[in-house]
Amino acid sequence: MSEEIIENMEVGAEAVPKKNIKKKLTKEEKEAKALFERKLLIDRVASGTISTVKDKVAFILNNHNEARNSDIKLAYIFWRTFEEEKLDGKEDISVETMLKLTKQITLSRWRAKIQYDYKLFLADEDVQISRGKLQGQYKREALDHKPANLPxxxxxxxxxxxxxxxxxxxxxxxxxxxxxxxxxxxxxxxxxxxxxxxxxxxxxxxxxxxxxxxxxxxxxxxxxxxxxxxxxxxxxxxxxxxxxxxxxxxxxxxxxxxxxxxxxxxxxxxxxxxxxxxxxxxxxxxxxxxxxxxxxxxxxxxxxxxxxxxxxxxxxxxxxxxxxxxxxxxxxxxxxxxxxxxxxxxxxxxxxxxxxxxxxxxxxxxxxxxxxxxxxxxxxxx
Missing domain, CATH: 3.30.420.10 (Ribonuclease H-like superfamily/Ribonuclease H)
Structure with a gap:
């Protein structure tokens, strides 16, 4: 299997997950594809070989457990980490600046894909429940509650x-x-x-x-x-x-x-x-x-x-x-x-x-x- 991302559409600096319009995959094919992509993502994060928006979102989720629970914090940390030059050293982010940054909805979609499709860097149990995503075996295997900003x-x-x-x-x-x-x-x-x-x-x-x-x-x-x-x-x-x-x-x-x-x-x-x-x-x-x-x-x-x-x-x-x-x-x-x-x-x-x-x-x-x-x-x- 090649490393192409079938469900992506690259738009400038953004990578937005889209529905597959070429072929409807079977359940087994979807699971195999998710496992393959999960392994590639783990290897890139662990080695620091980061290039795409998805890689960068995974890097943030790996290192900042508070970003796993909050898309607002995910976006803020992402921008401060990877797009600092667009912020011009300013603490407050203006609407004009926001238009230059990777869109929050893009980051949220990648966060959701990483957490729900790949079962990586999961949110705390109460957050998963509020998102309606904690059920079945994953409810039994839920992560414990963690303080924010854990090293x-x-x-x-x-x-x-x-x-x-x-x-x-x-x-x-x-x-x-x-x-x-x-x-x-x-x-x-x-x-x-x-x-x-x-x-x-x-x-x-x-x-x-x-x-x-x-x-x-x-x-x-x-x-x-x-x-x-x-x-x-x-x-x-x-x-x-x-x-x-x-x-x-x-x-x-x-x-x-x-x-x-x-x-x-x-x-x-x-x-x-x-x-x-x-x-x-x-x-x-x-x-x-x-x-x-x-x-x-x-x-x-x-x-x-x-x-x-x-x-x-x-x-x-x-x-x-x-x-x-x-x-x-x-x-x-x-x-x-x-x-x-x-x-x-x-x-x-x-x-x-x-x-x-x-x-x-x-x-x-x-x-x-x-x-x-x-x-x-x-x-x-x-």
Whole structure:
């Protein structure tokens, strides 16, 4: 299926959902189309690859829970975020200025499509009821009430070491999710174009002749996102009967311990919304894994923590997924391959040096809230 939007009509800067006049789709075709478009939208929002009005509306809904409940707030935040140059620095928006901006009805239509067709970034329960859209299974699965203007924990997760002595789950914690993310993601894409790099950055794909490009990418990434945090949880795999279940357990503990660490260190105190994204591998298993993790986190009833989007996303254009892959791969290299060092060991050491990360003593994690941290479960299993 191509990425064309059958139900769109582009009008200047606007993209207004219209009825399909070419073909009446069956219910199954509509559901398949919605799932396809939903996946594309999730990937773009998670990677900061934002271009269309729909992408921008989704970006606002992802980052501003109050915009999910109010089309007026959605429009105001949209204009202030993406069309500031049309406002001429004025707080009050005149009728003349309004005519230059993307129409509120356009934004409302995209909000409705994203929430009702894609089931993403849903409004609070009482708002859904007032809109007449909360029913059936979605009423049973309604989101909890959230305070307005909640900041985020946005966590990107990767796993490694299934067949090695140590099993590890690594993560990147993004705490400031704003339009700068779009700019910085574009800058990294531009760098790749200048370098004529068409491949993704994955630790397992590292070769000697790509070593310097890998270093440059990671160096550029952390320079563009200096406030991110890296966390990893480690467990000796000896005696584990089911590695997949162990990964679910480790991911849960990583998130739970990470939230407590961010809150108690005052780096990112609660209340916040938690968003979790993993590299997509297999739709069914990814969905089940995330639902299990989400249910366990919910069961902890952490005061001030509100669970939001838990999704599998493509790594293709997502610098966060690729960066956490490199970080987790470096941890795996250090723990599980103690033989004669080569270029992969050099890259792993480069990552640790760049982050000020010390993994030589798993029982002594750094207490600096701005740097990486290791949660070690292995001592309980030795």
């Amino acid at each position: 985020l924990y946005q966590v990107f997760i990767d796993e490694t070491g299934k067949n090695e002595e140590y099993l590890s789950v690594g993560s990147i914690w993004l705490l400031g999710y704003n339009p700068g993310l779009i700019i910085h993601s574009m800058e990294i894409n531009d760098w790749k174009k200048r370098k004529k790099i068409e491949y993704e950055f994955h630790f397992s794909k590292l070769s000697k002749h790509k070593l310097e490009d890998y270093k440059d990418f990671f160096r550029l990434f952390i320079s563009k996102f200096p406030d991110i945090g890296f966390k990893v949880i480690v467990l000796k795999s000896k005696g584990l009967a089911n590695k997949n279940e162990a990964i679910v357990d480790l991911t849960f503990h990583l998130l739970h311990k990470g939230i407590i660490h961010e809150h108690e260190s005052k780096r990112a105190p609660l209340p916040r919304m938690l968003q979790v994204r993993i590299d997509d591998e297999e739709l069914g298993s990814d969905t089940l894994k995330l639902e299990n993790i989400k249910e366990r986190i919910s069961g902890q009833k952490v005061d001030g923590l509100h669970l939001d989007v838990f999704e599998a996303v493509s790594s293709a254009k997502n610098h966060f997924i690729q960066a956490v892959d490199l970080f987790t791969g470096a941890v795996n290299r250090k723990l599980n391959f103690p033989g004669e060092p080569n270029f992969k060991d050099e890259f792993a050491e480069f990552i640790f040096d760049s982050l000020g990360f010390d993994i030589t003593n798993l029982d002594s994690p750094s207490e600096d809230p701005g740097t990486s941290i290791v949660f070690n479960l292995s001592a309980k299993n030795t």
